[in-house]
Amino acid sequence: MKRTLMMTASLMMLAAPAFAEWNPDGPIRLWIGYGAGGGTDVQGRTLAKEIEAKRGWQVIPENKAGEDGTVMSAQLKGEEPDGQTLGFAITTTYDFAPMNSDNLTPEDFTYITTTAGSQMAVLARAESGWTSIEDMAAAAAAGEQIVWANWGTQVEAGAEIVARALGIEVNHLRTKGGRGALNALVSMDANVGWGGGVQKPLVEAGELVILASAENGPVALAPEQPTLKDLGVDLNLGYQYIITAPAGMSDEIRDEIAGVVAEILADPESETRQFIEKQYPPAPIVTQGAELREQILTTYDANVAMMKALAE
Numbered sequence: 001m002k003r004t005l006m007m008t009a010s011l012m013m014l015a016a017p018a019f020a021e022w023n024p025d026g027p028i029r030l031w032i033g034y035g036a037g038g039g040t041d042v043q044g045r046t047l048a049k050e051i052e053a054k055r056g057w058q059v060i061p062e063n064k065a066g067e068d069g070t071v072m073s074a075q076l077k078g079e080e081p082d083g084q085t086l087g088f089a090i091t092t093t094y095d096f097a098p099m100n101s102d103n104l105t106p107e108d109f110t111y112i113t114t115t116a117g118s119q120m121a122v123l124a125r126a127e128s129g130w131t132s133i134e135d136m137a138a139a140a141a142a143g144e145q146i147v148w149a150n151w152g153t154q155v156e157a158g159a160e161i162v163a164r165a166l167g168i169e170v171n172h173l174r175t176k177g178g179r180g181a182l183n184a185l186v187s188m189d190a191n192v193g194w195g196g197g198v199q200k201p202l203v204e205a206g207e208l209v210i211l212a213s214a215e216n217g218p219v220a221l222a223p224e225q226p227t228l229k230d231l232g233v234d235l236n237l238g239y240q241y242i243i244t245a246p247a248g249m250s251d252e253i254r255d256e257i258a259g260v261v262a263e264i265l266a267d268p269e270s271e272t273r274q275f276i277e278k279q280y281p282p283a284p285i286v287t288q289g290a291e292l293r294e295q296i297l298t299t300y301d302a303n304v305a306m307m308k309a310l311a312e
Contacts, residue, residue, distance in 0.1 A: 022256040024083055027058040031076060033069030033089030038177055039198050039279055043115065043241060044088040047272045050264045061088075068152040069093030070101060073244075077108045081249035083257060086112070090239045095299040096154045099307060106300045110249035111292040113258040114240040115265060116276040117285045118196040119221065120214035122162070122228075125185055126206055133166070133212050133231055136192055140168035147171045149181035149193030154303070157310055158214065158237050159194070165233045182208070196239070197280045214238065220281040240285055242292075251289075258288045 030048050034040040041063060048059035064072035069089035079085040087093075091114070098104040124130045130139065140146045146163075148170045150156035156172050163170040173190050175181045181193040182202060194214065202208040203221050210222035215238040218225060228235045243261065245254070264270050265284040276284045287295060 022083065022253050023055075024057050026084065027060050028083065029085045030059050030061045031064045031072045031085065031087050032061055033064060033072035033087060033093055034177060035065040036063050038179055039196075040088065040090065040241065043272065043275060043279075046275055047088075047115065047261070047264065050270060050272055051260055054264060055260050067100075068097045068154075070097045070104065073097070073109070074101070074104060076244065077104065077246055079246050081110060081246040081253075083245065083249065083253040085245070086257070087244040089242060089244070090118070091242050091296065091299065092152070092154055092239050094242070094244065095296045096303045097152075098300070099304060100153060106296050108247050110245040110247055110254055111296055112243040112245060112249075112254050113261050113288045114242050114285055114292065115261065115272070116241045116280040118215070118237075118239045119200075119219045119280055120237045120239070121195050121199065121219050121222070121225075122192060122211040122214060123182075123185060123195045123199055123203075123208050124192050124211055125188070126209050128191060128209075130211060131209060132225075133162070133228075136211060137166040137168055140166075140170075144191075145171065146192060147173050147190040149173045149175050149184040149190035151175050151177050151181050151194070155194045155237060157307060158235055161235050161306075161310060162228065162233055165231075194237070200279065240287070241280075255289070262286055262288070 030044060032041050032044040045061045048061045051057060051059050064075060072087055072089060073093055076087045094106050094109060098106055130136050146168060148159040150159055150172055159170060159172060173184055175184050178196045178198045182195060182199055184190040185193045185208060199208055200221060203210060210219060210225050212225055212231060213219045213227040216236050217227060265273050265286060267273060273284055
């Protein structure tokens, strides 16, 4: 199935009603790979509620936070691929995090569907006066210490790649999740950081500014700002929210779960869709089946190459 930005015509094809060929034997456990209260948690819990309403399946969300989703995925790997236990995290949990694990590979999972995409951007406090990456580099050249807030190994590597491309040095501050990176900026523990989408209220309130997009294109909150690639830094840290299962799940079960998610995201009245449109604009993103698996494996290989290059 083709990667689909949520436009009405193509969504209706994804969401076409069908008779259910599979039903779970009991409650479905939806393991959320991040802590309570963040964007992943809110989206996962809202989606669980709407799956119940749509199919009558009991879906029980449970937070299993830690190590960029690895704590959750390590447990998920050992479960039966019967549709009774699912994971909800972000694609980096599968296309980056396994590089740091001796026990996990991208082949350990069934990839069911994505739901939304990030709004990855480089952020600074508005009071800094910076409005661009060049302003940050100029401040570093003038002697200002640059402290970059990162929530995981991949984004920390990204910050280092940007710093090297600019010819500056940065100190890395590890935080708990994207919200932790924002807190570090607001509390002045850092003066630059990454935001994947949760930055929206602070940007709209004028407390934070977006210096550049870390996606393939501009982010919705600052369409006038360049991407890192526009600035000569070959880096894309964008990710998607993803539902997974242990390896070995049948196509029948995979497609039935993917189908109900597509129906929910196609519905303009869906709480999940409305949350995504607000938090991760402009709309949900759906990639499923074999194409999603290929995306994960290809990105994993690219990330391995990136980390090797960084170590040289």
